[in-house]
Amino acid sequence: MIEDLVAANRILAQEGVLDGWGHVSVRHDRDPARFLLSRSLAPELVSAEDILEFDLDNNPVDVPERDLYTERFIHGEIYKARPDVMAICHSHAPPVIPFGVIDIPLRPLYHRAAFIALGVPIFEIRDAAGMTDMLIRDPALGRALAQSIADKPAVLMRGHGATIVAHSIPRLVGRSIFLALNAKLQAQAMIMTQGGPIKYLDPEEARLIEAREGYGLGRAWKAWKKRALETR
Amino acid sequence: MIEDLVAANRILAQEGVLDGWGHVSVRHDRDPARFLLSRSLAPELVSAEDILEFDLDNNPVDVPERDLYTERFIHGEIYKARPDVMAICHSHAPPVIPFGVIDIPLRPLYHRAAFIALGVPIFEIRDAAGMTDMLIRDPALGRALAQSIADKPAVLMRGHGATIVAHSIPRLVGRSIFLALNAKLQAQAMIMTQGGPIKYLDPEEARLIEAREGYGLGRAWKAWKKRALETR
Amino acid sequence: MIEDLVAANRILAQEGVLDGWGHVSVRHDRDPARFLLSRSLAPELVSAEDILEFDLDNNPVDVPERDLYTERFIHGEIYKARPDVMAICHSHAPPVIPFGVIDIPLRPLYHRAAFIALGVPIFEIRDAAGMTDMLIRDPALGRALAQSIADKPAVLMRGHGATIVAHSIPRLVGRSIFLALNAKLQAQAMIMTQGGPIKYLDPEEARLIEAREGYGLGRAWKAWKKRALETR
Amino acid sequence: MIEDLVAANRILAQEGVLDGWGHVSVRHDRDPARFLLSRSLAPELVSAEDILEFDLDNNPVDVPERDLYTERFIHGEIYKARPDVMAICHSHAPPVIPFGVIDIPLRPLYHRAAFIALGVPIFEIRDAAGMTDMLIRDPALGRALAQSIADKPAVLMRGHGATIVAHSIPRLVGRSIFLALNAKLQAQAMIMTQGGPIKYLDPEEARLIEAREGYGLGRAWKAWKKRALETR
Numbered sequence: 029m030i031e032d033l034v035a036a037n038r039i040l041a042q043e044g045v046l047d048g049w050g051h052v053s054v055r056h057d058r059d060p061a062r063f064l065l066s067r068s069l070a071p072e073l074v075s076a077e078d079i080l081e082f083d084l085d086n087n088p089v090d091v092p093e094r095d096l097y098t099e100r101f102i103h104g105e106i107y108k109a110r111p112d113v114m115a116i117c118h119s120h121a122p123p124v125i126p127f128g129v130i131d132i133p134l135r136p137l138y139h140r141a142a143f144i145a146l147g148v149p150i151f152e153i154r155d156a157a158g159m160t161d162m163l164i165r166d167p168a169l170g171r172a173l174a175q176s177i178a179d180k181p182a183v184l185m186r187g188h189g190a191t192i193v194a195h196s197i198p199r200l201v202g203r204s205i206f207l208a209l210n211a212k213l214q215a216q217a218m219i220m221t222q223g224g225p226i227k228y229l230d231p232e233e234a235r236l237i238e239a240r241e242g243y244g245l246g247r248a249w250k251a252w253k254k255r256a257l258e259t260r
Numbered sequence: 261m262i263e264d265l266v267a268a269n270r271i272l273a274q275e276g277v278l279d280g281w282g283h284v285s286v287r288h289d290r291d292p293a294r295f296l297l298s299r300s301l302a303p304e305l306v307s308a309e310d311i312l313e314f315d316l317d318n319n320p321v322d323v324p325e326r327d328l329y330t331e332r333f334i335h336g337e338i339y340k341a342r343p344d345v346m347a348i349c350h351s352h353a354p355p356v357i358p359f360g361v362i363d364i365p366l367r368p369l370y371h372r373a374a375f376i377a378l379g380v381p382i383f384e385i386r387d388a389a390g391m392t393d394m395l396i397r398d399p400a401l402g403r404a405l406a407q408s409i410a411d412k413p414a415v416l417m418r419g420h421g422a423t424i425v426a427h428s429i430p431r432l433v434g435r436s437i438f439l440a441l442n443a444k445l446q447a448q449a450m451i452m453t454q455g456g457p458i459k460y461l462d463p464e465e466a467r468l469i470e471a472r473e474g475y476g477l478g479r480a481w482k483a484w485k486k487r488a489l490e491t492r
Numbered sequence: 493m494i495e496d497l498v499a500a501n502r503i504l505a506q507e508g509v510l511d512g513w514g515h516v517s518v519r520h521d522r523d524p525a526r527f528l529l530s531r532s533l534a535p536e537l538v539s540a541e542d543i544l545e546f547d548l549d550n551n552p553v554d555v556p557e558r559d560l561y562t563e564r565f566i567h568g569e570i571y572k573a574r575p576d577v578m579a580i581c582h583s584h585a586p587p588v589i590p591f592g593v594i595d596i597p598l599r600p601l602y603h604r605a606a607f608i609a610l611g612v613p614i615f616e617i618r619d620a621a622g623m624t625d626m627l628i629r630d631p632a633l634g635r636a637l638a639q640s641i642a643d644k645p646a647v648l649m650r651g652h653g654a655t656i657v658a659h660s661i662p663r664l665v666g667r668s669i670f671l672a673l674n675a676k677l678q679a680q681a682m683i684m685t686q687g688g689p690i691k692y693l694d695p696e697e698a699r700l701i702e703a704r705e706g707y708g709l710g711r712a713w714k715a716w717k718k719r720a721l722e723t724r
Numbered sequence: 725m726i727e728d729l730v731a732a733n734r735i736l737a738q739e740g741v742l743d744g745w746g747h748v749s750v751r752h753d754r755d756p757a758r759f760l761l762s763r764s765l766a767p768e769l770v771s772a773e774d775i776l777e778f779d780l781d782n783n784p785v786d787v788p789e790r791d792l793y794t795e796r797f798i799h800g801e802i803y804k805a806r807p808d809v810m811a812i813c814h815s816h817a818p819p820v821i822p823f824g825v826i827d828i829p830l831r832p833l834y835h836r837a838a839f840i841a842l843g844v845p846i847f848e849i850r851d852a853a854g855m856t857d858m859l860i861r862d863p864a865l866g867r868a869l870a871q872s873i874a875d876k877p878a879v880l881m882r883g884h885g886a887t888i889v890a891h892s893i894p895r896l897v898g899r900s901i902f903l904a905l906n907a908k909l910q911a912q913a914m915i916m917t918q919g920g921p922i923k924y925l926d927p928e929e930a931r932l933i934e935a936r937e938g939y940g941l942g943r944a945w946k947a948w949k950k951r952a953l954e955t956r
Binding site (some may be wrong): 511512513532533534536537562584587588589590592593594595596618623624626629650651652679682683686687722 | 777833905908909911915917920921922923925929943944945946947
């Protein structure tokens with residue numbers, strides 16, 4: 029599980045989804061009240077020895093105090109609110125940022141991004157806390173973000189980025205990559221048609237795709253992982 | 261032939277045409293009722309030992325059961341319907357996806373994409389099978405796709421990707437790359453002119469270009485292959 | 493300090509912010525009337541032995557005459573006018589150039605580019621010197637640029653590029669990268685909405701972000717530096 | 725001279741200006757009636773031993789027949805018509821192609837592309853030869869292209885690419901790179917303003933920039949060359 033978490037960090041950095049400040053966590057497989065997350069480190073530099081165990085109140089367990097991600101509250105609060113969620117990614121992928129600051133919703137037009145049909149709300153931090161420095165830097169903001177994502181697979185964060193959740197690490201990596209790719213493709217289609225009609229996935233198509241848990245993700249996962257770990 | 265098929269997989273992965281789920285096949289050079297296709301593997305990882313032989317009913321020949329591409333039906337059904345086709349590529353190249361979901365047709369404006377003048381239909385899977393998970397996962401869907409491509413060099417698949425065919429592997433690789441490049445250039449010209457006039461290739465220009473089978477593809481093929489196989 | 497200056501040159505070249513003609517300087521940490529800048533060399537090639545010491549009149553100190561950057565006047569004149577500035581970058585980052593030639597101002601929509609809220613004027617060299625070859629090739633033009641940037645964090649230079657200042661090298665590198673990224677994201681949002689409404693950062697949000705000097709830049713700085721120095 | 729010609733091939737391939745079919749030549753420094761050009765090879769693969777000598781009628785001199793570029797006529801015919809031209813590049817750089825098929829002219833908005841102010845005509849091969857396969861495959865087409873470029877620094881070729889000329893190899897490489905970059909920036913500015921006003925370089929600014937032969941190209945040339953030759 030730690031190996032996959034390290035791989036997820038490296039893959040998403042290599043794919044341009046995570047910059048130096050993104051992070052990825054996974055719920056502990058033997059204790060649902062714990063999750064694993066790196067100490068404060070750029071994802072491309074994360075190794076097994078950097079992974080720490082946290083309780084759902086976002087406190088590191090059994091380790092002397094080390095440098096922690098400011099926004100670790102994203103993780104604990106969503107794991108608390110969403111027993112179905114096994115892995116979480118907080119990203120600043122450039123293609124999704126514009127969709128957080130305009131009034132045109134992100135919609136799925138590409139089959140690997142069918143999960144978008146389940147809904148991708150926008151988190152407006154002003155509604156939760158007024159004027160802030162935009163970061164999820166305490167449990168209350170983490171809870172507000174968890175409320176915003178509700179039962180959805182992802183939430184855009186206005187002027188900031190996105191948080192994506194999934195039932196497994198490979199699924200999370202796929203969703204994080206295809207959220208950004210769908211954003212790019214939808215923006216392109218919107219611009220090409222000057223706001224004209226676009227054939228999005230039908231909700232039933234999206235449901236049928238989502239029902240096939242994993243979409244054969246193993247095939248790409250193997251290639252992503254090899255590439256990410258080799259170019260260490 | 262196997263070496264060229266492996267090279268095609270690697271080249272198209274490296275050029276950004278194939279993601280972890282695309283695939284490339286070639287018709288057997290001594291038995292037109294057989295084709296070669298990798299076992300289920302991301303194109304960038306395909307090696308000679310992964311190549312399997314299939315009959316035109318998409319069943320692997322003479323090998324114990326292994327993990328196969330879900331969408332292998334694309335290949336057999338097109339080889340059955342199109343005796344002229346020697347190689348097939350199924351891609352999810354990002355620049356072509358938007359053209360599958362809007363009402364503006366892809367048209368050739370760049371000489372290396374002249375084959376687009378022969379016609380690039382859009383396959384609407386809903387017309388063939390109603391609500392699906394978008395994948396060509398059985399012979400009937402493969403036949404529907406083969407009917408849609410008819411005698412054309414490529415077909416866009418709405419919300420999914422494209423399938424490209426050709427008389428040889430290098431030609432297939434060229435078409436797959438230049439379908440995506442033309443899509444990018446046409447989108448750019450459309451946006452720059454806000455939908456104003458664009459000088460596409462004249463049908464006769466396209467015919468003259470296509471008549472020169474291969475367009476000197478050997479020159480680029482050599483460079484693509486060297487780059488793709490060296491960075492293994 | 494020299495190591496960080498070399499790293500800044502390499503990082504900004506690797507991130508696509510600096511081409512072969514950009515440059516980065518730092519004010520001397522023990523003598524505010526001196527600054528360090530490479531001899532005339534593409535940023536990606538700069539090493540410790542290339543760093544020269546200059547006085548604020550842009551003359552190299554204690555070294556035999558060597559080949560110098562034509563536009564070194566940018567640095568001395570801004571250090572003279574702005575005692576708060578510790579590091580300066582002159583870039584031709586492609587995404588910012590269009591904002592220098594159109595009438596739509598750059599505005600912050602991404603939290604890491606909050607400093608844009610402090611104001612990013614456009615330097616029109618014609619106002620300062622009429623018809624020129626666009627370069628800041630003498631002290632008078634350097635002073636005109638320093639007047640234009642005034643107390644702001646950056647200035648766009650029409651038809652040319654940008655100059656960015658900061659209180660430290662890591663902050664300068666962050667600002668230089670995020671000026672370009674915000675330009676890309678704002679352009680994208682503008683195009684997607686066809687000029688419709690965009691939710692920029694509130695001035696108070698920007699102030700709160702800026703008040704947290706550094707934004708945890710150390711985390712990305714470590715990754716950027718490792719990548720830039722390893723691929724030497 | 726051969727070393728610089730090889731470097732130019734490699735640099736322009738690495739910078740994305742030349743695909744597998746572009747080519748670069750230089751006029752012989754001791755015999756203005758000769759030029760040097762690679763045998764038919766993708767630019768990224770060109771080495772010193774591939775360089776052949778040609779007369780201005782595009783025939784290789786003193787070598788047994790080898791595989792030659794189909795479009796070598798571009799070079800001889802321009803060298804004949806333009807005694808001032810010392811180096812020629814034929815490119816298919818993607819950003820310039822759209823400007824060859826629309827009615828909006830390329831104009832200089834970035835100082836390193838000031839040479840565009842001298843004029844960049846569009847070569848319409850239909851005017852010269854009616855319906856063709858778009859290639860400059862004989863002396864007559866070469867002459868037509870030479871007439872179209874006239875005394876200008878570059879010509880766009882509709883549906884095909886561009887040909888760029890200069891007084892030296894480094895200058896040619898700079899012009900080839902910045903023609904594409906200016907195309908990208910102008911397209912971006914046009915789209916951002918929805919066709920609104922853009923501040924192009926003043927003709928006098930362009931003249932002053934051009935008057936400084938070389939723009940300090942040596943600085944970037946050194947970095948480009950190192951990168952291109954190291955990653956052989």
